[in-house]
Amino acid sequence: MPTPLQAPLTASAPLSRPLRAWFFLLTCLVWLALSSSGGAFAAHTPGSTATPVVVLDGEQSSVPLAGRSTWWVDASGQSSVQEVAQRYAELPFVVRDSLHRVRLTGDAALWVRFDAWTQDSRSHWELELARSGTDRISLHHQRADGGWLEQHAGDSLPVKDWASPDRYPVFALEPRVDGPVTYWVRIQHARVPFSGELVVHSHSRLREQRMVQQFLLGGYFGMAMLLTAIAVVNGLVFRDTSFGAYAIYITLLGLSLAASLGVGGQFLWPNAPQLNGSAEFVLLPLAAVAGLLFVRHVVQPRRIGRWLDRISLALAAVLLVLVVWDQRVLDQWSFQAINVAGSLTMAVVYAMLWAAWRTGDRWVRWIAVGILPVLLAGALPVLRNFGLMSSGFLSQYGMVIAAAIEAPLLMYALLQRSSMQHEAQARAKALALTEPLTGLTNRHNFMLRLHESLIRAQRYRHHSALLLIDLDNHAWFVQEHGREVADRALVLTGSLLRSVARDVDTAARVDDRSFALLMEGPVRSAQAVAAATSIVAGGLRPSSQLPVGTTLRCKVVVALLPEETLGLQENAQAHLDWLRITLDELKNTPRKSIQTLNC
Numbered sequence: 001m002p003t004p005l006q007a008p009l010t011a012s013a014p015l016s017r018p019l020r021a022w023f024f025l026l027t028c029l030v031w032l033a034l035s036s037s038g039g040a041f042a043a044h045t046p047g048s049t050a051t052p053v054v055v056l057d058g059e060q061s062s063v064p065l066a067g068r069s070t071w072w073v074d075a076s077g078q079s080s081v082q083e084v085a086q087r088y089a090e091l092p093f094v095v096r097d098s099l100h101r102v103r104l105t106g107d108a109a110l111w112v113r114f115d116a117w118t119q120d121s122r123s124h125w126e127l128e129l130a131r132s133g134t135d136r137i138s139l140h141h142q143r144a145d146g147g148w149l150e151q152h153a154g155d156s157l158p159v160k161d162w163a164s165p166d167r168y169p170v171f172a173l174e175p176r177v178d179g180p181v182t183y184w185v186r187i188q189h190a191r192v193p194f195s196g197e198l199v200v201h202s203h204s205r206l207r208e209q210r211m212v213q214q215f216l217l218g219g220y221f222g223m224a225m226l227l228t229a230i231a232v233v234n235g236l237v238f239r240d241t242s243f244g245a246y247a248i249y250i251t252l253l254g255l256s257l258a259a260s261l262g263v264g265g266q267f268l269w270p271n272a273p274q275l276n277g278s279a280e281f282v283l284l285p286l287a288a289v290a291g292l293l294f295v296r297h298v299v300q301p302r303r304i305g306r307w308l309d310r311i312s313l314a315l316a317a318v319l320l321v322l323v324v325w326d327q328r329v330l331d332q333w334s335f336q337a338i339n340v341a342g343s344l345t346m347a348v349v350y351a352m353l354w355a356a357w358r359t360g361d362r363w364v365r366w367i368a369v370g371i372l373p374v375l376l377a378g379a380l381p382v383l384r385n386f387g388l389m390s391s392g393f394l395s396q397y398g399m400v401i402a403a404a405i406e407a408p409l410l411m412y413a414l415l416q417r418s419s420m421q422h423e424a425q426a427r428a429k430a431l432a433l434t435e436p437l438t439g440l441t442n443r444h445n446f447m448l449r450l451h452e453s454l455i456r457a458q459r460y461r462h463h464s465a466l467l468l469i470d471l472d473n474h475a476w477f478v479q480e481h482g483r484e485v486a487d488r489a490l491v492l493t494g495s496l497l498r499s500v501a502r503d504v505d506t507a508a509r510v511d512d513r514s515f516a517l518l519m520e521g522p523v524r525s526a527q528a529v530a531a532a533t534s535i536v537a538g539g540l541r542p543s544s545q546l547p548v549g550t551t552l553r554c555k556v557v558v559a560l561l562p563e564e565t566l567g568l569q570e571n572a573q574a575h576l577d578w579l580r581i582t583l584d585e586l587k588n589t590p591r592k593s594i595q596t597l598n599c
Contacts, residue, residue: 051095053180054200056173057119061205065198066098069114077107081140081148081184084111101195101390105332110187110194116173117180124203125173127183129153131196131391132168132262133280139163139171140184149174154188155277159270166210167262173200191281191335195390217263220404224254227407231414240418245297249290250407253374256283257400260381278327284381285323285338288345289316295349295371298417299356299364308352315345339385346375363416370409373402435509437487438494446508450518450572454562457521458570463560465519465528468579469497469535472553472587474513481547488545493552496538500531510576514583525560525599532556536593557583559597 051068070093074084084091096112104110118125129137136154143149151163151171164170174181187194201209228247235243258264259279269275292312301308319341326334353368377398383389435442441449453464471493477486490513497507497517504520517535519528539552546552557579568574579597586595 051114054114054116055119056116056123056125056200056202058123058202061202062209063200064098065096065112065114065200066100067095069096069112069198070094071096071100071102071110071112073102073104074109074111077109077188079109079111081150081186084184085142085182088113098197099195099390101193101387103193103387104187104189106190107188108190110189112185112187112198113182114185114198115180115182116200118173118175118177121175121177124175126164126201126203126206127171127173127185128199128201128206129169129187129196130199131396132265133192133260134169134187134189134194134196135277136186136188137169138186140186141174141181143174144176144178155265156188156273158273159265159276165266165270167213167266170206191330191332192385193387195384195392197392217261217400220400221254221258221263223404224250224407227411228254231411234415234418238418238422240414240421242294242298242414242417245290245294246410246414249287249294250410252283252287252290253403256280256287257403259283261396261400281326281335281338282323285319285342288342288378289319291371291374292316292319292345292349295352295367298367298414299352301352301355303359305355308348308355312348312352315341315348319345335385339382342378343382346378350375363413363420366409366413366416370406370413373405374399377402438491438509440494440497440515441506441508443508443510446506446510446516446518447572447576449506450575451570453518453520454570454572454575457562460521462522463524463562464521465523465531466559466561466575466579467517467519467528467532467535468510468557468576468583469493469515469517470555470583470587471513471515472555473550477550481550485547489552492543492545493539493554496535496552499538500534516576523560525596528558528560528599529594529596532558532594553593555583555586555593555595557586557595557597558599560599563598565598 051070054063054065054068056063072084072091072093093111093113102110116125127139134154136152136156138153139151141149153162153164153169153171159165162169164172173183185198228250231243231247231250234240235247255264255268256279258268259276264279265276269279293316296309296312301312319338322334322338322341326338349371353364353371356364357368377394380389380395380398384391384395389395433441433445450466457464471489474486474489477489490509493515494507494509497515501507501517502519506518506520508516508518510516517531519531535556536554539554542551559575559579561575562568562570563575563578566574566578568578582595582597586592
């Protein structure tokens with residue numbers, strides 16, 4: 001028999017203050033990697049192995065084995081259950097507590113022993129290892145006839161071949177009531193320090209617990225799939241690659257969480273043990289790369305500092321190389337290198353978000369608020385991988401809770417960003433069609449619409465109406481009150497035209513002091529004259545935007561188009577010139593404000 005050795009717990013005092021310099025952060029991470037890699041096993045002085053029998057009488061539906069079980073590490077991993085059972089008294093088994101964690105290297109195996117006594121043969125009790133990702137776990141016990149019964153689970157086996165296919169390893173206990181049964185749990189788990197709570201549940205309690213967990217996890221994964229689909233649609237519709245980057249990040253994060261929580265092995269790849277064993281080691285770093293590149297793409301750190309942009313690209317490349325290296329060599333150093341690079345990635349993401357936050361953009365702050373929970377929760381598995389904390393509720397579900405908070409906040413931030421961008425694009429596009437001062441259609445676009453209106457009027461044999469309006473006292477405003485007040489008068493005239501125009505009509509500024517209103521047909525003479533009257537009357541109403549005692553004096557020429565008697569046909573410029581001649585004549589008639597041509 002090989003000499004039994006035991007792996008000590010790796011611990012480290014928490015850092016007393018925030019890390020402010022990059023080299024200091026890197027030094028600490030390297031120290032963590034070295035300290036968690038060295039000294040995997042050490043001799044242990046045997047202590048008390050007395051543990052109470054776990055009485056399964058229904059008073060408790062769930063019984064943790066912390067303090068009720070003992071453990072020992074077989075450094076060679078060659079001992080059989082019969083050998084361990086025979087030599088139990090001389091092996092250095094010690095009581096296992098709730099914070100127990102141990103690093104297993106090579107073929108080393110952790111043995112856990114406990115005694116359980118079922119009080120009712122009709123009840124069904126099950127042992128659960130409350131964590132996923134364990135390489136291999138087996139439960140052994142001796143039946144009444146003296147034979148040994150073995151049950152197996154773990155990532156080295158297809159989930160369909162587990163003793164009880166589930167997210168976590170689950171084993172049925174012997175329903176024997178004649179006395180306590182001794183159970184031996186054998187665990188092999190390389191690379192990551194092993195920690196996890198062993199709990200005995202009643203069958204009904206475990207099913208209830210699992211239904212609640214599946215419901216909550218289904219809510220997260222359903223939301224993630226929905227938001228991913230929305231992001232893809234938005235990316236295609238708006239041609240915004242930020243939504244594509246979001247979809248890739250959320251998809252990889254969801255897959256990595258599915259792998260780490262056992263959902264992937266149970267539902268996505270139940271027949272692929274090799275994929276189940278490596279998925280978490282591959283998908284989590286890929287999700288970190290996707291998150292880093294997503295933040296880089298959205299906040300554009302080049303605006304803040306080129307060095308930050310270069311660091312983010314370099315870290316993404318380093319992580320990808322490390323993932324490939326880790327899958328080829330599968331050793332402790334490659335895995336610790338990934339943890340160090342992942343920690344630096346979180347620091348760089350934080351730095352980019354902090355720099356972007358200071359720009360004051362509201363949508364950037366929503367992205368920072370959304371990603372912050374993931375940055376905080378992401379430290380938990382890193383600490384677990386370094387052997388600084390045991391596997392528990394937070395290390396298992398902290399990332400899921402953070403991701404459930406993050407996903408909708410990031411989508412909201414992206415929608416805000418897209419809305420602002422498209423609003424700016426719409427304003428830029430509108431500048432090509434509108435006149436800057438008044439916001440009305442510019443002359444070029446108005447002439448196109450007038451030409452199209454003439455074509456429609458001739459085709460459908462109806463009339464449109466064209467009103468040419470002149471701000472008669474514009475020159476007086478310039479002379480008496482200055483250009484600023486005169487421009488304000490032009491803006492008020494444009495606003496007056498918009499209030500008179502219908503949804504189908506087009507109001508435009510055609511030169512320095514003249515405006516036009518195209519009323520799409522069919523239009524009757526009375527409608528056109530009524531619109532002209534409203535413009536003149538509206539201009540005469542006092543406005544708080546003009547000097548006291550001043551109003552807008554408008555001259556309006558009205559005509560129905562097309563004018564067939566003059567042979568103008570579809571010539572928009574000719575029709576406008578026809579009204580212009582009459583408007584110039586109307587300016588010389590102080591007492592008259594409206595002139596109709598063919599109404």
